[in-house]
Amino acid sequence: MESVKNRMKKHLKLIISLSAATIVGIGTYLYACADGGVWYYLYNSVFSPEVTVNKPSYTPLYLEEENLFYGDYDTDSQENLSSSDLDDWKQYLGKDFWAEGIQYFMYNNDALADIRKYNDATDKSSVRLSHHTPKTQSARLTNFFALLDIARNNESITNNTESAWDYEKRNIQYTQNSQIEKAEKLYQKAVANKDTFFANRMWLQVMRLKFYSANRSAAIAFFEQTQAGQPKNSVYYRALHYVAGAYKSQKNYAKANALLATLFSEVPKLRKTVTFEYRALTDSETEKIAASLSKAEQCALWAMQGYYSKEEVAIQKILHIDPKSPHIDFLLTRYINRIEGVVNKFGDLYQDQPLANVNAYHQYTHKVATQDFKTDWLLQTAREGKVSNPYLWNVAAGYVSMFRNEATEAKDFLKKADAVAKNEKQKVQVRIIDVMNDVTALQQITAADEERLTKKVEWMWQSALLKESEYKSALRSRYAFDLVRNYLSALYNAQKNLVMSEITRPKDGFYENNNHSAAIEKFLLKTNKTSWEAFWAKEYRFTLGEIYESRAIYAFYKDNLDKAIAEMKKIPLESQEVYDEQAEKMVAKQLKLSESSLPANPFNGYIQDCHDCEHAKKRTPYTKISFLQKVKEMEEKLAKGEDMYNNALLLGNAFYSASYFGNSRAFYYNDILGEAGGFFVNAQNMTMLLNMTHAKKYYQIAQQHASTDEQRAKIAYMLAKVERNEFYNKQYYSEGKIYGVSPWENEIAFKDWQGFKELRKYPHTQYYKDVIRECGYFKKETGNK
Structure with missing residues (x-):
């Protein structure tokens, strides 16, 4: 379990600096480690807290090994808070102002100038605003704009998240005493006028400004002096949240944790936020804090403690206090998920x-x-x-x-x-x-x-x-x-x-x-x-x-064409998902795998191995089976001694093209082999698919039967390519470096292959000139001689 605590500490180190400045003030936060999804890591899990518990306030607290909290960034609590505030002000203002106007002035950044303009106006009835000018005047409407003047003009301090990712260099600003005094006067006036709603809202603004002042502890004193006169509503708990944050800034974690336990117990929507702010202490320290709390608060305290330490200890503590506590549930799912995370490997x-x-x-x-x-x-x-x-x-x-x-x-x-x-x-x-x-x-x-x-x-x-x-x-x-x-x-x-x-x-x-x-x-x-x-x-x-296709592929790479063709012919019609260009979607069709087309002519041998270039050429395509049949035909001609150079050259090209290095990798694409393209080859197939034995054999036969210098030049270069591939196989691919040469590690990309040396004997040929033009490696080697 210690490793879990260490992982939590790593996450907290990244985000702890946000707790005082952003979390408490706006009731939400962004945490640095989420990636927007958790399903990729849940493969080993069968036990679903989403099903066994299924209570939204606990969802962020389910176990997610890779991040501090389960799921995505937290936005729900801020959205819920905004919605609640809007509804409260609509009820307070009634017919004095319409809903769209209230929402505009509370949340739209373009409204700040109009808020100042309204508050500065001596005659409110004559003021004209750019949007939503009030049609009537009332004391409540004046209160609304007066509160917005304080709340919104201090947002750059109280809601500052612009440097949230720059943990070391955040430019922390503080609210000014003049703003705090202004808010306190409005609060005292509302109390005197017995305007309970406005007094309660201004009380929260005073708490907010004091919390973000240079003297954060002033929020504690103000709360203790005034909280008895406040209703236990959402505003009260938001103020209590500021007090917890102030204690935490003093490093008085015992008092901060006790208040966070109250919030965890009483305000379900804040459970994720307060758990984030909770400072895990030792179990003995937690016992001392719990002694002064109600049973519900004790359970909440241990729930947060268990989140960061040992779930089984916290569960048993809560069971002793109140076995019916709902907080037990999410802790139990975390414990089970932790067990299965070790077992289900x-x-x-x-x-x-x-x-x-x-x-x-x-x-x-x-x-x-x-x-x-x-x-x-x-x-x-x-x-x-x-x-x-x-x-x-x-x-x-x-x-x-x-x-x-x-x-x-x-x-x-x-x-x-x-x-x-x-x-x-x-x-x-x-x-x-x-x-x-x-x-x-x-x-x-x-x-x-x-x-x-x-x-x-x-x-x-x-x-x-x-x-x-x-x-x-x-x-x-x-x-x-x-x-x-x-x-x-x-x-x-x-x-x-x-x-x-x-x-x-x-x-x-x-x-x-x-x-x-x-x-x-x-x-x-x-x-x-x-x-x-x-x-x-x-x-x-x-x-x-x-299955038949896999047999045919295995047989081909053993140069057993009779078996390869026989197996390929067994392949039946089967349903396959293919792309329909006219319908522009994947559709199911009855097809034979043996009739799959190869993307290039496998019998052509090129100077450069440019697969995209070769695939782009217009041609009559070979299918897998017609390719095998053509190879078989050429082998039979070779066995009879017919056109030895050309048939051997084409056979060498065929085996080269059907290798990893060639233009017809599609020949070996097969689910049983686990090959479907790309740079990689499965380990069990590397020897077979990277092998140059058959290509080399047929190129050497062609070399023996070459009758002109053009033919000799061409076959020398083809053998140089084989030699290069064999070098790559031994030097890089056998070591798992399937991408081959790394220019950053000074690895060898080419040598003066024996085929290059042989090719230099024919500088008068057109093929030699073509290679000089297209192959920079050969040109470089030749220039150095």
Whole structure:
């Protein structure tokens, strides 16, 4: 838990300087670390506070490991405050002024000149403003403009956020004594006139100006002298907020935290703000502060303390004070999310750890849920049921029991949770964990287990709510799907059932083994599948067409054209999403993968490897299968001794083009290989796709049969390109530097390849001249000789 505190401290270091100047004064803030979304990191989470708690005032306090608060920047509290103020003034002014005018003068920056003009006018009835000139005059309208004269003319000080990101060099300004005195006179006059509303509003303005003065402590004294005469309304708590901020500026964290606890308890909309301002102390210091507070305030105090320290300690403190306190709920979700963040690492979106052994999995989860995190107290509390949210406690206890390998107990807790679930989402939350519990309870899997689990797993995959985006549904489920797949796959693998192990969780490199590929093909073509097998066959990531295509690709790179063509011919029509240029959208069409077009002529060999240039040329495209058939035709001609130079050259070009370096990478695009373009190649495919063996072989045959200097010049250059690629493979790509040469690290981009040396023998040829023109490396090397 210490690491959590350290992360919080890092966030607070960035933003603590804002707390006095901006947070308390306007009731809102911007925090520096949010990125506008939290869903990317929630992959490992299955326990959804949005569903189990679902109370807006607590939403920002849910656990988000990457940021101080959950979700986006805070704007709600300021918008709510503005709306509340506007409504209050509309009621106070009544028919004296219209709503649009009130809003204009309260919030529009263009109104400042008119506010001054109105207040400076001796005869209010004759004043003419640029917008919304009042049609009548009244004492209340005069009060309205008098307050705006103070409030809005000091906004540059009290609402200053222009330097919010410049923590070290913020130019802090203070309100002037003349402004404070002016406000106090208006306040005293309103009290004397028994204008309760205006007096209350001017009282807040005095508090505000004193807080932003050079003597911030004056706000404390003024509040203590006058607060007894104020109603306990929203204005009162805003003033109390200033007092808390003043104590905090004095580093009197005990008094500041006590007042923040009152605000946390009494003003739900401020919970995020006051939690931000709360200064976490030691538990013993917090105990001393709590001793003087009401039960509700004590619970609020521990809720904020738990936010920054150990949730389980805070929860147990609150349970002792008031087991029905609603503050317990968000803390419990944080604790559960923290546990699952450690447990749910198998199949992690960013740091994948395969679930290879179910026994090791259970040992790990049990250790986390019993030793790393103490959970006996949690289960006991759930059993006793003396809590305000029995649904939350039971679903949490069921989830934790699953981690503890107590499947029966987990099921009992989940049944209780389901019985008190208030809506469909809460029931779905229970069912997700129930499926996970049923699957992970297995030590081996039998036909009876498969039959028992079929409907449950089908429900999970077909649930309309779980098909929605997590942002929309608020249900976190992605990890649950992957855990079910990973666990089942591990069970099948332990039982030597490699087909079902692959079907439930596909694995990289599986199809490199022809026997594996044949076994999956046989399974998919099987006509008497059980319901369980039929379900997983339908959900399998790869189609028969992709399987046949992968075999063809593997065969091609082994120069086995007969097998490559035979497999490519097996590919059936399958539904594919393609872009329809006329409709200008993606549409589903029945197509064969074998008929996919290559973007350039793979038999052309160019001086520069400029893929975009080659793709832009107009031509009759080769498809994957017609490309293979043409390669086969040329190999047959070569075997017969026909036109040896040209056929060998074209074959060398073909294997070059279909490599990572060539213009027809699209040939190896296949979901099973995991290749779909771009700069990167999956690690398991690098040897195959970066290999120059076949291109080199055919270029060397062409070199042996070259009969003119033009032919010799050309083939020398093609072999130089091969030599360069082999150097890059060994020097850079094998080390994971797929982008190749870095000019910033003085890495070698080229050498005087043997092919360059051979090419220099033919300076009289046109091809030599073309290379000099197009290849700067060769020109440079030649110029240095």
